[in-house]
Amino acid sequence: MTTATPDAEIITPVDQAGVAAAIRASHDARQPIFSVGGRTSFDDVSVAPRASRLLDLTEMSQVVDYTPRDMTIVVEAGVCMADLAATLAAERQQLPIDEPCVAKATIGGVAATNWTGPRRLGCGTMRDYVIGIHAVDGRGVAFKGGGRVVKNVAGYDFCKLLTGSLGTLGVITRLALRVKPLPECFATVVADCPELAVAETILERLVRLDATPATVDLLVGSTWHETAGGSPDARPHPSALLAVRAEGTEAEVQWMAERVQYEFWQGGAAGAQRLSDSDADRLWSQQVEFADRGATSTHDQAALVIKVAVPPSAVTATIADLRLHDSTCTIQAHAASGIIVARLANFAGEDISRVLVGKLRPMAVHHGGSLVVLASQLEGLTPLIVWGGRTDATVLMERIKHQFDPHGILNPGRFVY
């Protein structure tokens, strides 16, 4: 994992010129420099050498321009997600990206990781909201893409290229974001599925709904039942909890809640109910913070947190295989998006090659998908183990990386290069 050396030099610029100067100095000295925001995922898994030079963006935390009427906002990269949410909520607006540690995470870090939470289905990913970007490349040269208005991208779309690039192509200094209205209300309806096969039947029915819910999560593991106001699930086989969140006007939410409960019963659910607002809030905060590697209010610290991406139709089969490898692992699947996050408690260093590389990744590929390591405290992880093997695309990405960062000083080891 990337950790700062005890004597790491921490540079905290207050503007883009300061960022450029710091990177230029690293470029000329061929010295690695690591961009950080709230550090909620910085030291997760990457195998970079110990960071001796950190570029901390948290001092750049201004709202540059906000005209609620235009449904866009321009912010500096160090703005923390909680402050951004508060600024938008005051105008009944939101950036519907759910981040585990909102009080610490910065918008620059969320963009750099293209983090998406449980509302990926109904609200999309961070890439859908970044409409303008200012950044500094690995030579210390500032560049920008997109703009303040939606659909203002000519030529290569730097917004999409930098979103998800983990700070390896450039350091983001400013973002123009599209925002959405806050929903009038929301509801969460849950179904108790005695078997994964029942969950599969219900998921097939939910795909045919006339409207798209915000979230369709398939939750496996005893702790989830407790969170949803149920009793701990002591059944031997992996039963599952389906949680569907509807957001919108009162009428829309009422319609969706009734329709989903009907589909639950038709699909063979053992129990279905609309949660009380307090139970819904409790479950929601668990759904949002599930990927946080640390211990959460209901989940113990995980030895390994993985993210598997498969076609939605392969979600329940993949979960069944995951539970075969570790019947105690806890799982959250954004089922209609094919994203599965699993926390494995019983995972040791010697399991890295035997289980992770030898079994879990081939299993994901078998189901038509891929697997990345989100977080682990285990030593011995390499970029190839974390992100998966090199592909033809990796060679192309390395060429692009070289154009943006010829000396490879931006976050070395943070990705497959």
Ligand SMILES: Cc1cc2nc3c(=O)[nH]c(=O)nc-3n(C[C@H](O)[C@H](O)[C@H](O)COP(=O)(O)OP(=O)(O)OC[C@H]3O[C@@H](n4cnc5c(N)ncnc54)[C@H](O)[C@@H]3O)c2cc1C
């Ligand atoms: C692999 C992975 C594991 C995660 N694990 C957790 C977790 O355990 N707990 C949790 O709460 N959230 C986790 N997340 C979500 C994560 O918190 C957010 O995606 C986001 O990183 C939070 O922003 P931050 O400011 O804390 O970023 P940091 O953790 O400081 O940085 C995250 C990454 O973004 C880069 N970066 C940060 N700021 C910039 C910038 N301005 N320009 C360019 N690059 C930048 C960093 O170099 C680093 O690679 C994880 C995300 C990923 C991708």
